[in-house]
Amino acid sequence: MYDVIILGSGPAGLTAALYCGRGNKDTLVMGGNTLGGQTAGIAKLENYPGWAGSGFELIEFMKNQAESFGAKIEMISAKSIAHNSDNTFVITDNNGKTYETRSVILATGAAPRKLEIEGARELFGRGVSYCATCDGFFYGGKTVLVMGGGNSALNDALYLADIAKTVKIVYRKSAFTRAEAILRERVAAKENIECLFNTDLKKISLKPDSETGELIATTLDDQEIVCDGLFVAIGHEANTDYLSEDINRDELGRLAPNVLPAGMFVAGDVHSGLKMQIATAVGTGCSAAMDAIAYLNTNTQQ
Numbered sequence: 001m002y003d004v005i006i007l008g009s010g011p012a013g014l015t016a017a018l019y020c021g022r023g024n025k026d027t028l029v030m031g032g033n034t035l036g037g038q039t040a041g042i043a044k045l046e047n048y049p050g051w052a053g054s055g056f057e058l059i060e061f062m063k064n065q066a067e068s069f070g071a072k073i074e075m076i077s078a079k080s081i082a083h084n085s086d087n088t089f090v091i092t093d094n095n096g097k098t099y100e101t102r103s104v105i106l107a108t109g110a111a112p113r114k115l116e117i118e119g120a121r122e123l124f125g126r127g128v129s130y131c132a133t134c135d136g137f138f139y140g141g142k143t144v145l146v147m148g149g150g151n152s153a154l155n156d157a158l159y160l161a162d163i164a165k166t167v168k169i170v171y172r173k174s175a176f177t178r179a180e181a182i183l184r185e186r187v188a189a190k191e192n193i194e195c196l197f198n199t200d201l202k203k204i205s206l207k208p209d210s211e212t213g214e215l216i217a218t219t220l221d222d223q224e225i226v227c228d229g230l231f232v233a234i235g236h237e238a239n240t241d242y243l244s245e246d247i248n249r250d251e252l253g254r255l256a257p258n259v260l261p262a263g264m265f266v267a268g269d270v271h272s273g274l275k276m277q278i279a280t281a282v283g284t285g286c287s288a289a290m291d292a293i294a295y296l297n298t299n300t301q302q
Contacts, residue, residue: 001100002028004292005091007078007242008107010037011278012268014062015285016105016292021069023293028099029066029073030091035059037109038236038269039278041133043159048278058278078108078242083261087299103263103292106243106255107285110236110269110276115147119204120232127215128204128230132156139164139229145217147201148233149176154183156233157193167193168225170217172200196225204230238270263299265292 004020006013009031020027034040042055051058063073076097081104082090091099112130114120120128129135132146136159144164146157149171161167169187174197176184187193203218207226217225238253248259254272257265267288268274268281 001088001102002026003101003296004028004103004105004289005030005089005099005101006105006107007091008032008037008109008239008268008270009035009059009063009073009075010039010107010109010268010281011059011062012109012270012281012285012288013105013107014059014066015282016107016267016289017066017071017073018062018069019286019289020105020292021066021071023289024070025293025296027071028101029071030078030093030099031073031075032077032108033075035063035073035075041131043133045278080242081244083264087261087263089263103265103296105265105267105285105288105292106240106260106270107267107281107288108239108242108270110238110252112232113235113237115201115204115232115234117202117204123204123206123215123230127206127213127228128232130232132159132231132233135229135231136160136163141165142228143168143226144229144231145170145225145227146231146233147171148235149173150178150233150235151180151183153233154179154187156231158183158186158190160231161190161193164228165192168227169193169195170199170201170219170225171195171197174198199223236269236276240270263292263295265289265295 003025006029017029036059039055045055076093079094080092143166147170157167200220207214207216240253255266256272265288267284
């Protein structure tokens, strides 16, 4: 029986693990498929105070720090959570193994929202990607599209501009009003980035007779854009499918603390009403851990 099991190994989960470990609680982190989640894929992290390296380097540092205080980290994923009558929990992982715990911190983060147009699902991994840092390498000297208008899309475009010959940002609105000013300025300064405003896609398909696997992106007004790859950055949805249907979620799958049963806490991008930033994830990870420690000290026998 663990004192606390933390689901997720991003900044929120690892911060919670650090605090729970320092609080002398028997702590397990179920880290999911990828250590660090989205943060691990950030090539250059600029907006987390006190850090100037990559996202992966930050995650490695946080992992080692949490482990130094006794937190155990395993790269496994939760499939379901059962709430027992005695206010303990049983978590079943994807391999069918079960884990008992007195409290749970949900910090499973968010995943990129999938593009729901014709051809997007069929061409995933064959020209359609949701991770510029994962797949950008394959597009050296080529032409790519980036779909979206927020910080993630502009960051992806800037990253790809150093690899690809041409980057075209496709955005359905007339300006990047959701993105930070510094990113808008950097995009405007890049000679090989073109912004296609008031443009949306309805179809992505392979170009007929192309020997190099080129794609054709078809807009809502039937214009055709030839490219080698399409990178999608149109928002995120919380990873909360492992929870039972009786736990209320908002339209993005996120959770408010007051909808959770006693002994269950939430942190990071799963937390409703939270700005999706590393700094806010760390803050809620700290808060969730302190709440879990107080709950354990009050409600369970050590």
